[in-house]
Each structure stands twice: as C-alpha cells, then as structure tokens.
Amino acid sequence: MSDLDVLRRNKVLVPHTGRDVTSLGGLLAIGRMPQEHFPQLMLTFVYYPTVSGAEMSTGLRYLDSVVAEGPIPIMVHEALRALRRNMKRRAVVHGAGREAVPSKARPDCVDGFGSCRSRA
Structure with missing residues (x-):
C-alpha cells in the first residue's frame, strides 16, 4: 500500500472537487503547525501551589507552566x-x-x- 493510499484510508486526505485535500483531523493530528490556520489552538498546563490557585500570602502564582503548540499528539505528549x-x-x-x-x-x-x- 502506498503512502498516499494510507493517508486516504485514514482520512488524512479526503476528496474535494476532484483532488485530495487535507482533512481537518489530518491537519490537527499530523500537520506541522496547525496554529498557522487555528492560532488559538494550544494547550496550557499550570500547576498551582494550592487547590484554590495562587498562594496569596506569599504572592506565589504558580509552580510550573507549560504552553504546548503543534499537532495534537505533540500537545498531549507535552501535557503528560x-x-x-x-x-x-x-x-x-x-x-x-x-x-x-x-x-x-x-x-x-x-x-x-x-x-x-x-x-x-
């Protein structure tokens, strides 16, 4: 099976007006930078010092913060x-x-x- 057949079978490429185009799922899953088309697509992880958020008495806002961009599998990997x-x-x-x-x-x-x- 060719690479093109694999992409079609997994709906990464779908037919549109007589040619193959990238599906939304394909773009989000394996696109190099989906944020080029969806700038607000990101995952933000923040680890707060308390269950209720920032530690107001010390001014400590958070202990760790990660902003993950790229295809969804990369964002999930960074979050994990x-x-x-x-x-x-x-x-x-x-x-x-x-x-x-x-x-x-x-x-x-x-x-x-x-x-x-x-x-x-």
Whole structure:
C-alpha cells in the first residue's frame, strides 16, 4: 500500500472537487503547525501551589507552566510530561530495591469518559 493510499484510508486526505485535500483531523493530528490556520489552538498546563490557585500570602502564582503548540499528539505528549514532572512520588521498598511510585493515579490511566482509576 502506498503512502498516499494510507493517508486516504485514514482520512488524512479526503476528496474535494476532484483532488485530495487535507482533512481537518489530518491537519490537527499530523500537520506541522496547525496554529498557522487555528492560532488559538494550544494547550496550557499550570500547576498551582494550592487547590484554590495562587498562594496569596506569599504572592506565589504558580509552580510550573507549560504552553504546548503543534499537532495534537505533540500537545498531549507535552501535557503528560508536565503532569508526570509535577506529580508527587512516594518510595516503595521491595526487598533490597526501591521504586518511586506516583502517589496519585497515573495520568495515562484516564479513560475516554474523563474518569481515572489506578492500575494494579
């Protein structure tokens, strides 16, 4: 199967007035810079010092901030990196070894309905 056939089959390229054009999904998923056409398409991650936001007594607004642009898979990858970097970890000792384990459910365990459950 040719590259062109793969792109057509996966609806990255769709027919329009007798020629193939990039679909919206194709542009968002594998386009080099979808923001060229959709300037407000971005993902912003902010890690606040408290559950309610900024720490008003110290003036600390946030602990980490990431703005991700590019195709959607790149934005999701950057968001997951920021989440993992900012998750608290606990040490679990197994015999002579030690393992750092996230203290909350891992961000890659989120299902399609927005809920999260810990993996065993």
